[in-house]
Amino acid sequence: MPTVSMKVNGQSVSHDVADNTLLVTFLRETLGLTGTHIGCDTSQCGACVIHVNGASVKSCTMLAAQADGADVTTIEGIANGDDLHPMQQAFHENHGLQCGFCTPGMIMSAIELVETNKNLSEQDIREGLEGNICRCTGYHNIVKSVQDAAQRMGG
Amino acid sequence: MPEGIAEGIGASVRRKEDKKFTTGKGRYTDDINRPGQLHAFFIRSDVAHAKIKNIDTTKALKSDGVAAIYTGEDIAADGVGGPICGWAPTNRDGSAPKEPPHPLLANGKVRYVGDHIAVVIAESMEQAKSAAEQVKIDLETLAPVVDLSTAIGNTQIHDEMDDNVYFDWELGDEKATADALGSAAKVIELTVTNNRVIPNAMEPRAAVAEYDETNESYTLYTSSQNPHLTRLVMAAFMMQIPESKLHVIAPDVGGGFGSKIYIYPEEAVCTWATKKLRRPIKWTANRNEAFLGDAHGRDHINKVKLGLDQNNKIVGLRVDTLANLGAYLSAFAMVTPTYLHGTLLSGCYDIPTIYTNVKGVCTTTVNVDAYRGAGRPEATYLLERTMDYAARQIGMDPAEFRRINFIPKDAFPYQTAVALQYDIGDYETPLNRALEMIDYKGFEKRRDEAAKRGKYRGIGLSSYIEACGIAPSAVVGALGGRVGLYESAVVRVDPTGTVSVFTGTHSHGQGHDTTFAQIVADKLGIPIANVDIVHGDTDRIPFGMGTYGSRSLAVGGTAISKALDKVIEKGKIIAAHMLEAADSDMEFKDGKFAVAGTDKEKSFGEIALSAYVPHNFPHDKLEPGLEETAFYDPLNFTYPAGTHIAEVEIDPATGVVELVDWACCDDFGNLINPMIVEGQVHGGIAQGVGQALLENAHYDENGQLLTASYMDYCMPRADNFPSLQVDYTVTACTHNDLGVKGCGEAGAIASPPALINAVVDALSPLGVTDMTMPASPEKVWRAIQNAQTKAAE
Numbered sequence: 001m002p003t004v005s006m007k008v009n010g011q012s013v014s015h016d017v018a019d020n021t022l023l024v025t026f027l028r029e030t031l032g033l034t035g036t037h038i039g040c041d042t043s044q045c046g047a048c049v050i051h052v053n054g055a056s057v058k059s060c061t062m063l064a065a066q067a068d069g070a071d072v073t074t075i076e077g078i079a080n081g082d083d084l085h086p087m088q089q090a091f092h093e094n095h096g097l098q099c100g101f102c103t104p105g106m107i108m109s110a111i112e113l114v115e116t117n118k119n120l121s122e123q124d125i126r127e128g129l130e131g132n133i134c135r136c137t138g139y140h141n142i143v144k145s146v147q148d149a150a151q152r153m154g155g
Numbered sequence: 156m157p158e159g160i161a162e163g164i165g166a167s168v169r170r171k172e173d174k175k176f177t178t179g180k181g182r183y184t185d186d187i188n189r190p191g192q193l194h195a196f197f198i199r200s201d202v203a204h205a206k207i208k209n210i211d212t213t214k215a216l217k218s219d220g221v222a223a224i225y226t227g228e229d230i231a232a233d234g235v236g237g238p239i240c241g242w243a244p245t246n247r248d249g250s251a252p253k254e255p256p257h258p259l260l261a262n263g264k265v266r267y268v269g270d271h272i273a274v275v276i277a278e279s280m281e282q283a284k285s286a287a288e289q290v291k292i293d294l295e296t297l298a299p300v301v302d303l304s305t306a307i308g309n310t311q312i313h314d315e316m317d318d319n320v321y322f323d324w325e326l327g328d329e330k331a332t333a334d335a336l337g338s339a340a341k342v343i344e345l346t347v348t349n350n351r352v353i354p355n356a357m358e359p360r361a362a363v364a365e366y367d368e369t370n371e372s373y374t375l376y377t378s379s380q381n382p383h384l385t386r387l388v389m390a391a392f393m394m395q396i397p398e399s400k401l402h403v404i405a406p407d408v409g410g411g412f413g414s415k416i417y418i419y420p421e422e423a424v425c426t427w428a429t430k431k432l433r434r435p436i437k438w439t440a441n442r443n444e445a446f447l448g449d450a451h452g453r454d455h456i457n458k459v460k461l462g463l464d465q466n467n468k469i470v471g472l473r474v475d476t477l478a479n480l481g482a483y484l485s486a487f488a489m490v491t492p493t494y495l496h497g498t499l500l501s502g503c504y505d506i507p508t509i510y511t512n513v514k515g516v517c518t519t520t521v522n523v524d525a526y527r528g529a530g531r532p533e534a535t536y537l538l539e540r541t542m543d544y545a546a547r548q549i550g551m552d553p554a555e556f557r558r559i560n561f562i563p564k565d566a567f568p569y570q571t572a573v574a575l576q577y578d579i580g581d582y583e584t585p586l587n588r589a590l591e592m593i594d595y596k597g598f599e600k601r602r603d604e605a606a607k608r609g610k611y612r613g614i615g616l617s618s619y620i621e622a623c624g625i626a627p628s629a630v631v632g633a634l635g636g637r638v639g640l641y642e643s644a645v646v647r648v649d650p651t652g653t654v655s656v657f658t659g660t661h662s663h664g665q666g667h668d669t670t671f672a673q674i675v676a677d678k679l680g681i682p683i684a685n686v687d688i689v690h691g692d693t694d695r696i697p698f699g700m701g702t703y704g705s706r707s708l709a710v711g712g713t714a715i716s717k718a719l720d721k722v723i724e725k726g727k728i729i730a731a732h733m734l735e736a737a738d739s740d741m742e743f744k745d746g747k748f749a750v751a752g753t754d755k756e757k758s759f760g761e762i763a764l765s766a767y768v769p770h771n772f773p774h775d776k777l778e779p780g781l782e783e784t785a786f787y788d789p790l791n792f793t794y795p796a797g798t799h800i801a802e803v804e805i806d807p808a809t810g811v812v813e814l815v816d817w818a819c820c821d822d823f824g825n826l827i828n829p830m831i832v833e834g835q836v837h838g839g840i841a842q843g844v845g846q847a848l849l850e851n852a853h854y855d856e857n858g859q860l861l862t863a864s865y866m867d868y869c870m871p872r873a874d875n876f877p878s879l880q881v882d883y884t885v886t887a888c889t890h891n892d893l894g895v896k897g898c899g900e901a902g903a904i905a906s907p908p909a910l911i912n913a914v915v916d917a918l919s920p921l922g923v924t925d926m927t928m929p930a931s932p933e934k935v936w937r938a939i940q941n942a943q944t945k946a947a948e
Binding site: 028033034035036037038039040041042044045047074075076079084088091092093095097098099100101102103104107122123125126127129130132133134135136137138139140141142143 | 169178358443666879
């Protein structure tokens, strides 16, 4: 088994993993970072979205080995101690979550969306989150959360 | 509520449970791993209907990491039973319904694609899957039975049932209805199909089972909406073990929508096998298994006849329904199309006579059971489609046609022709408010403006009623229910005045941690930070019926309220003793026990401490401690109602339906947390719009599910919706302490007919009068083409 090394939430990790280990499995099973979820088998639901070198990635579409040397951030790594990331805070303030299962992926996608797009319109947000499925909220409050976070993040 | 604590009833308090979920600290079943655990993989049938001639596991058993492979014979040899039905309605000829057995692993026959043939248990999931490929299964295929309309009397699926009819049920007065329709000025006839959908909670189902030899007990972590029912059924009917020896924990659960009410074979097989192997066993469904194996929803065909008099008042309604229940009977499969459907056929309307006949039909497809709304969306869809169709036939404005047929607000309590007695309601106020919100009067201008852009614009209404919090238990029992439908609550006050509430309902997105804490905060005058809501654990909670049917607040919340009342009553007696006053002079207000008319008082915290340090305590009247239990069995259902209005635009070139506006006004009685209620409405609308516009479970003629992944099953996405306008009116429920009705399913009940009525309205200038769900681009485009061809002829 090859050794895979990467930085996850600021910490260097190094583990032997099978060639076919998905990055999401590596995070959940090897590192115990269970905040990243698996909601489908076809890379469509977005529950597993994380950031790899700053870009949002569906971690079920990537092998752990492909992240060798990368800088990985998961939902567990975006708050600063007890201070939530503005996107986390905005989801809380705007009731942007219900069962919470899609939430980590939704927040990670939304952060990249806001960071890479200034002056997002409501339609931009709706289209930008097309790769994340939520069954609970009807998206209304997720969109509001992202609009609020964009303000908080100086967008 | 004491001043300064804006966390009581009616406040949009931000949710207590959010922090764990937004930081990735939620704990779902698949996040749980036990030392030494094995992994289970289920081998499923890839054909719809077949005899199992042989299963050869010889080679697979030698595969790396395999601990065991079990088949239906092993289950049968141990006498382990299968899932049972929670409700058995009586047939119209007085006989009992047919309930063919549902083995945990197929025994002799498979009856749908996805049916469980064997389980492979191995050190890792990869090894289990790899070994599964080595299992040789010899099947003799039989004719599938897929089409609902021709399933009755087709190829026999179960030995116990020669016609593929589980039950043949009726409600209402057949003769009076026939007479009313016979003498009606006009009879509107319509066939209404409710398409089959797949619940798709985002968390796939999962189970981790563990046997403890020292206590001879089992622990099961499972993604369940009702852990106590899981324990009861699994212990008493499947495993036949003492109920006290099975500890069921439903930790964080990622959505349910009905699909996680039921006890499925996977968690039962894991629980059975963990004792055999003396190792923890874990199973997590992948999404494909969720599509194939989770109970589906809806799937009805209805023939509707609605009679009107000369003034367009409804004189009678007859509905004949075929309900596809799939290959085996799921727990609530028989109540969903009967007592949760037939009883709702009066809707918001004053209908003198109604008759309905429902046949529950067996097909070689996966089980169909309650899905968000459970019978009530199906009833509402057929009624509201028919109301709209009728309004067009008679040339009347659909809002006005509804208005003249509404039960007037001074007619409550109102006895319907189909058994229910509505306690309170006012249907015209929410209709008028929703019309105002969407600017109904200005619609024709918007239609004209859209036409200039080459789009067809339409508007559609749906006025619904639902019945939440099934009850009372005695009536449930008389109608064939095999469970009670009360709820329990324990309120435990600690010596320092903090409070834990143990509820038998289960929160999987509904926000009980917050809403229930608000009830406590409101009644006891303490901050919600001092309140913990405990759910989902059979060892910690006395008993519970779980969460479904929008029952949690109306039934579970009322149980909490009653337990709190007992705490306050006990507190008054303690305080009276400490203040040397008469018990009857005590009042509790703003978190303080006071002697009426004086400034003598004790804080809630002082009384809590005194209850546990009972130095100065009325020992002659009370036991120490401050913990109270209440079991609440409601007197009646609650009846939320309202009007939803959809506005759509259709592009004739592509057939794509764009939802451009939504306005709704609902009456849920009193609101505890309006923010959470609004979120429930949004989510319900999205699920209903999904069904009406995008979603469809499609089996081909061989019984293969063609929509078994997110590649093929179209889930609603953020860009399918506009912002949703939500408002409320309030008529408080008359028979529970909180005056609440429930809000979890309303959106999903109201929205499909509103959407389809809007699509039909948009296409009505072309002569289109009907549209089936989902209104997919292809279907809409064809309807436009056909209409244009007809017009040209």
